[in-house]
Every structure is written in C-alpha cells, then in structure tokens.
Amino acid sequence: MAWKLTRDGATVHVLPGNAGIPNSHPEISATDFPAIQSFCEANGVKLIVVGPEAPLAAGVTDYFAGSDIRVFGPSRAGAVLESSKVWSKEFMRRHGVATAMSWQYRSDKLDEARAKATELDGQVVVKYDGLAAGKGVYVCSSVEEAQAALDDLQQQHTGWFSFLLEEKLTGPEISIIGVTDGNRVRLLAPSQDHKQLLAGDQGPNTGGMGAYCPVPFADDNVLAAIRTSIVDPTLLGLQNEQFDFKGFLYFGIMLTPQGPKLLEYNVRLGDPEAEVLLPAMESSLLELIEATLDGTLQQTVVRQRRGYYVGVVLASGGYPAAQFPTGFPITGLDQLHPSILAFHGATRQQNGELVTSGGRVMVLVGHGEELEDAVNYVYREAERVKFKDVYIRTDIGQRPEPTLAGNW
Ligand code: AMP
Ligand code: GLY
Numbered sequence: 001m002a003w004k005l006t007r008d009g010a011t012v013h014v015l016p017g018n019a020g021i022p023n024s025h026p027e028i029s030a031t032d033f034p035a036i037q038s039f040c041e042a043n044g045v046k047l048i049v050v051g052p053e054a055p056l057a058a059g060v061t062d063y064f065a066g067s068d069i070r071v072f073g074p075s076r077a078g079a080v081l082e083s084s085k086v087w088s089k090e091f092m093r094r095h096g097v098a099t100a101m102s103w104q105y106r107s108d109k110l111d112e113a114r115a116k117a118t119e120l121d122g123q124v125v126v127k128y129d130g131l132a133a134g135k136g137v138y139v140c141s142s143v144e145e146a147q148a149a150l151d152d153l154q155q156q157h158t159g160w161f162s163f164l165l166e167e168k169l170t171g172p173e174i175s176i177i178g179v180t181d182g183n184r185v186r187l188l189a190p191s192q193d194h195k196q197l198l199a200g201d202q203g204p205n206t207g208g209m210g211a212y213c214p215v216p217f218a219d220d221n222v223l224a225a226i227r228t229s230i231v232d233p234t235l236l237g238l239q240n241e242q243f244d245f246k247g248f249l250y251f252g253i254m255l256t257p258q259g260p261k262l263l264e265y266n267v268r269l270g271d272p273e274a275e276v277l278l279p280a281m282e283s284s285l286l287e288l289i290e291a292t293l294d295g296t297l298q299q300t301v302v303r304q305r306r307g308y309y310v311g312v313v314l315a316s317g318g319y320p321a322a323q324f325p326t327g328f329p330i331t332g333l334d335q336l337h338p339s340i341l342a343f344h345g346a347t348r349q350q351n352g353e354l355v356t357s358g359g360r361v362m363v364l365v366g367h368g369e370e371l372e373d374a375v376n377y378v379y380r381e382a383e384r385v386k387f388k389d390v391y392i393r394t395d396i397g398q399r400p401e402p403t404l405a406g407n408w
Pocket of ligand 2: 207208266269
C-alpha cells in the first residue's frame with residue numbers, strides 16, 4: 001500500500017513498517033493511538049490508511065473521529081464483520097448473503113458440538129469466533145479430525161468463547177476485494193490466494209503462500225452471480241444497519257455447485273492478494289480513497305493494467321509452526337530484474353544487514369502477458385534471493401482450471 005500510494009503522489013510514512021519500506025517507524029505500534037496522533041501532528045499527516053485488522057478492531061477510526069485527521073477504514077463497529085465470525089454469520093443471515101449452513105456454540109456446549117460434528121460425519125469446518133491470525137479455522141474430513149479440532153479449540157482458549165460449526169463446502173476459492181463508502185463499491189480485480197503450506201493445497205493453513213490476479217475463470221457470469229448473491233446484499237445490509245463503513249471490504253468466496261458462497265469478510269486488503277492487486281491497478285489508489293472519504297466514489301472508475309500478476313511468498317523454514325528460527329541474512333535482492341517487485345514482510349536490519357524476522361519474509365511479484373509467463377518469470381527470479389531454510393510453495397498460479405458445474 002505504501003508503494004502504491006507513493007507512486008500515486010502521496011508522501012507516505014509507515015507505522016511500524018519494516019526494513020524494506022522507506023519511511024518506516026518501527027518504534028510506533030499500529031495500536032498505540034496517542035503515539036500515532038502525536039506523530040501525525042508533528043509531521044502534518046492528514047490521512048491514515050489502515051493496513052491490518054487489529055487497529056481497526058481496536059477502534060483507530062473512532063479514536064480520530066471528529067479530528068482533522070481522516071482515517072480510511074471502518075469504525076470498530078464495522079470491523080466486527082471480520083473480528084467476530086459469529087457476528088458476521090448472523091449479519092449474512094439477516095441480509096440473505098449466500099453462505100454455508102452453520103451452528104453456533106459457546107464453550108460450555110462443546111458436547112453438543114461434538115454430537116453435531118459426528119452427525120455430519122465430520123464433514124465440518126470449526127471456526128473460533130475471534131481474531132486468530134488465520135489460525136482459528138479447522139477444515140475437517142472425518143469424525144476423528146472434527147473431534148481433534150474441538151479438542152484443540154478447548155486447549156487453545158481459556159474462559160468463555162464462542163465458535164461455529166459450518167457445513168463443509170467444496171469448490172475453487174476466489175478473493176473479491178473492493179473499496180466501499182458503505183453505499184456503493186468499486187471492485188478490484190478478482191484474485192486467488194494459496195492458503196495451504198504445500199503444493200496441491202496440502203498441509204496446514206498459513207497466512208497465504210502466494211496469490212495471482214486476475215483469475216481467468218472469474219468471467220462476467222461468475223462475477224455477476226457474486227454481485228447478486230453476496231456483494232449487493234452485503235451493501236444493503238451495511239446501509240440498513242447504518243454502518244458508516246468507509247474502507248476496503250474483502251469477500252472470501254467459494255464457488256460451490258450451488259453457486260458462490262461467502263466464507264468470510266475481511267475489513268482490509270488481503271495479504272498476499274494486495275501485493276498483486278495494487279501493481280495491477282492502473283488508476284490511483286490515493287484518488288479512490290479520497291473519493292470514498294469525500295463521498296464522490298460514484299464518479300470514480302478503477303482501471304486495471306493488462307496481463308497477469310503473480311506473487312510468491314518467500315517463507316522461513318518451519319513456518320507456520322509456533323516457533324522456528326529467524327535472524328538469517330537475506331542476499332540476492334540486488335540481483336533481481338528491475339521489473340520484479342520485492343515487498344518485504346518479516347524483515348529487519350541487524351548490524352547493517354538485512355535479516356529474516358518472522359514467517360512470511362517477503363513476496364516477489366512478477367508480471368506477464370499470460371498467467372504462465374508471469375508464473376515462470378517470478379519463479380525464475382525467486383531463485384536469486386537466498387536465506388537459510390527459505391521455503392517457497394511451488395505451484396502458485398498453477399491450479400488446474402476448474403469446471404464450474406451446477407445450477408448457478
Ligand atoms: P476463513 O478464515 O473463514 O476464510 O477460513 C479459512 C479457510 O478455511 C478458507 O479460505 C477455506 O479454505 C476454508 N474454509 C472456511 N470455511 C469453509 C467451509 N464452510 N467449507 C470449506 N472450507 C472452508
Ligand atoms: N489472504 C487472506 C487474508 O489476508 O486474510
């Protein structure tokens with residue numbers, strides 16, 4: 001986002017940022033609102049564009065309401081679309097948004113959930129109610145797996161908590177991300193994440209191992225069905241419930257034989273979707289954000305560049321386990337072809353050296369006329385970047401084209 005907004009002509013500071021983002025300020029946390037306010041006042045900052053969900057859920061937009069510093073991102077009340085799976089499921093139901101069947105439980109009703117999971121033959125998805133950085137969802141394929149998921153939920157969380165059991169859906173997934181002023185929405189290109197660690201969609205869920213856009217099979221028919229059954233009812237719901245929602249709105253969708261179904265909302269850009277969507281965007285993100293805040297979104301259009309963008313994550317070996325080693329020197333970035341974009345995630349400077357500092361270290365993004373060109377290009381270039389135990393999923397942007405069967 002900092003890269004795109006800078007290209008759009010803004011002067012950008014990033015709190016806290018990282019070793020690869022110019023004008024980063026690692027000493028300021030994104031949830032320390034008084035520190036952010038002092039920083040903005042000292043530096044003449046008039047607009048805050050929020051990246052992750054935590055500051056939104058903690059109320060950064062509410063904190064600055066009424067001041068002359070504008071915030072792009074929903075209030076705490078709007079952020080609940082992402083921060084509570086139970087609440088967002090109820091919102092979907094109230095407004096007829098197409099989604100999976102589900103059953104809601106509190107932690108004192110685990111036995112009932114166990115019985116339900118067995119009745120459904122273990123073909124369920126268990127979802128913890130709160131924010132869990134992508135780690136609160138268990139996709140199960142047997143009664144044993146479902147019971148183990150419920151055991152894990154019980155072990156991970158102390159005190160009262162709520163959770164959902166969902167019917168397990170099948171079909172390809174797609175991310176539809178828009179900018180909304182709460183009344184209308186401008187959609188960016190359809191994109192696809194690769195959430196599982198291993199090629200062929202195997203292994204544990206991660207924050208996302210790579211993404212590409214646009215998605216060839218998301219044609220006009222598919223997008224129209226998504227609009228009618230998911231996007232439009234969501235916007236009507238936001239209006240009816242008088243959310244003053246100005247920000248990014250992310251729809252995580254599965255294209256099932258019964259039509260598109262919403263898996264989740266996020267109230268931000270996705271990661272790693274953002275790393276391909278923003279380079280693909282030809283028009284100005286800054287103007288789009290300002291139009292949203294000014295109430296002139298209706299007069300804007302979003303233009304996309306031609307071709308395909310593919311982003312692959314360079315991850316630390318051991319990710320997404322709870323612990324794995326970091327602090328390894330990163331080399332080879334200066335060898336990359338200038339048209340490859342290298343977006344840093346978990347990096348920091350240590351004694352004048354760039355080192356790894358977490359799981360998803362960086363995303364490399366390549367562009368090509370055809371999807372296959374972009375894939376080949378970015379994988380070839382990725383070999384130049386080295387750090388100890390680097391892990392790259394090998395099939396980003398290479399899923400077989402799905403046949404979308406069923407009565408849409
Ligand atoms: P969520 O955070 O709710 O999007 O869930 C994370 C991932 O779990 C999704 O990207 C899907 O791959 C999977 N998932 C979530 N809900 C379902 C469902 N009802 N059926 C099948 N897979 C699901
Ligand atoms: N890529 C999915 C997410 O950001 O939640």
